[in-house]
Amino acid sequence: MWKDKALAVLSSSIASTFDSVWELNQEDESWILRFAQKIKGITEQDLRVVDQHLQQCFPPHWNILEFFCSEYVSNIRLRFEEIIRQIQTTQGQASSYTIVYNWTTVLNNIIKPYRDRNKHEGILTPGDIAKLVKIYTDRLDVELSRQTEKILKLERDARYEINKSPDGANLDIPHYHTTTPVIFYE
Numbered sequence: 437m438w439k440d441k442a443l444a445v446l447s448s449s450i451a452s453t454f455d456s457v458w459e460l461n462q463e464d465e466s467w468i469l470r471f472a473q474k475i476k477g478i479t480e481q482d483l484r485v486v487d488q489h490l491q492q493c494f495p496p497h498w499n500i501l502e503f504f505c506s507e508y509v510s511n512i513r514l515r516f517e518e519i520i521r522q523i524q525t526t527q528g529q530a531s532s533y534t535i536v537y538n539w540t541t542v543l544n545n546i547i548k549p550y551r552d553r554n555k556h557e558g559i560l561t562p563g564d565i566a567k568l569v570k571i572y573t574d575r576l577d578v579e580l581s582r583q584t585e586k587i588l589k590l591e592r593d594a595r596y597e598i599n600k601s602p603d604g605a606n607l608d609i610p611h612y613h614t615t616t617p618v619i620f621y622e
Contacts, residue, residue: 439498447507453478454511465532468519472539475515479508479543483550505551512543512559520564524571533572537565 457474486504494500516536523532540559547559560568 443498443503446503450482450504450507451511453482454515458515465535468532468535468539471515471519472535472543475512476539476543476546479512479546483508483547487550501550505547508547509557509559512540516540516559517564520568520571533568533575537568537572 454475457471457478483501483504486501491501516539519536520533523536537560544558
């Protein structure tokens with residue numbers, strides 16, 4: 437009874453910490469970076485304090501460090517799942533998925549040293565990562581197709597240009613002028 441009540445209060449405190457730095461529905465993807473940086477700092481500091489100081493205040497069978505790690509993982513996972521849903525519904529840029537993947541890896545690496553090796557679960561499951569990669573490649577494919585279509589339309593509209601001599605006489609020799617290689621390989 438006492439243990440359950442104490443762990444519930446700690447869990448609520450961790451959740452409120454995450455709620456205090458949570459910002460959603462922002463215009464650009466920089467909010468994901470701001471959120472991840474704040475969470476990184478909080479996670480590093482809190483787990484260090486729990487490991488070095490707080491662990492001695494609880495009975496060993498409570499396994500308080502593992503409890504904190506588990507709570508941080510579940511709160512981070514919850515927020516990043518919401519970020520992924522937000523990006524999907526707003527048709528966010530493909531780079532947003534890269535940011536999410538990279539930051540979940542960073543946060544996993546922060547938590548990993550404090551976890552029991554047998555109990556370590558990542559912030560994103562392998563299924564989540566596969567889904568993220570699929571969404572990323574689909575979004576990237578759409579973006580590349582749209583850009584390629586735009587370039588080809590510009591090329592089609594300016595396809596042939598009649599070469600004129602310096603004196604203004606029409607040489608009637610069509611030349612194909614293109615900037616596509618410059619655009620693609622710049």
